[in-house]
Amino acid sequence: MVANEVRNLAGRSADAAGEIRRLIDSSAQEISGGAQAVKEAEAAIDQVVTQVMKVSDIMEEISTASDEQSSGIAQINTAVSEMDHVTQQNASKVQTISNAAHDLTREALSLANVIAAFRLEGAADESSETALRRVFKQAGLGSPPALAAAAPSPLISRQDRSLQPNTPAQPAEEAWEAF
Numbered sequence: 380m381v382a383n384e385v386r387n388l389a390g391r392s393a394d395a396a397g398e399i400r401r402l403i404d405s406s407a408q409e410i411s412g413g414a415q416a417v418k419e420a421e422a423a424i425d426q427v428v429t430q431v432m433k434v435s436d437i438m439e440e441i442s443t444a445s446d447e448q449s450s451g452i453a454q455i456n457t458a459v460s461e462m463d464h465v466t467q468q469n470a471s472k473v474q475t476i477s478n479a480a481h482d483l484t485r486e487a488l489s490l491a492n493v494i495a496a497f498r499l500e501g502a503a504d505e506s507s508e509t510a511l512r513r514v515f516k517q518a519g520l521g522s523p524p525a526l527a528a529a530a531p532s533p534l535i536s537r538q539d540r541s542l543q544p545n546t547p548a549q550p551a552e553e554a555w556e557a558f
Contacts, residue, residue: 484520487514488511491511491514492511
């Protein structure tokens with residue numbers, strides 16, 4: 380009976396050893412699979428780190444480009460502001476020049492009216508409007524503005540005045556008819 384017991388115990392030990400062997404093999408396979416999964420996870424983490432570094436580089440480039448764009452926009456804003464300022468100065472100068480031109484035109488018209496009163500002996504009689512048109516034409520200014528109240532009536536020669544009965548006194552301008 381002791382031998383039987385020893386045989387049974389040896390058989391059970393062999394079975395247990397086989398079972399342990401299978402468990403060790405199974406654990407070794409699982410450890411090998413786990414080691415492989417760890418290697419794959421490590422490779423994936425390396426790829427993620429590489430991609431994060433690429434994204435970081437791209438973000439840095441975008442930041443640099445954004446700074447350059449901001450600087451460019453600031454320069455454009457400065458240039459537009461300067462152009463606006465110069466445009467306003469030019470508009471002011473144009474307005475001043477325009478006012479001066481209108482003043483000169485008024486003075487020229489006034490002088491033309493004054494000069495129209497003087498006639499050289501033997502010169503053809505001419506109304507101030509005709510003289511004004513001639514002055515404007517010679518100056519290349521086109522047609523003169525209407526003289527309305529400022530325009531004197533056409534000049535009348537001495538011979539024509541003698542033909543008109545009861546002629547009222549002539550304006551001072553016509554008294555200076557000839558030199």
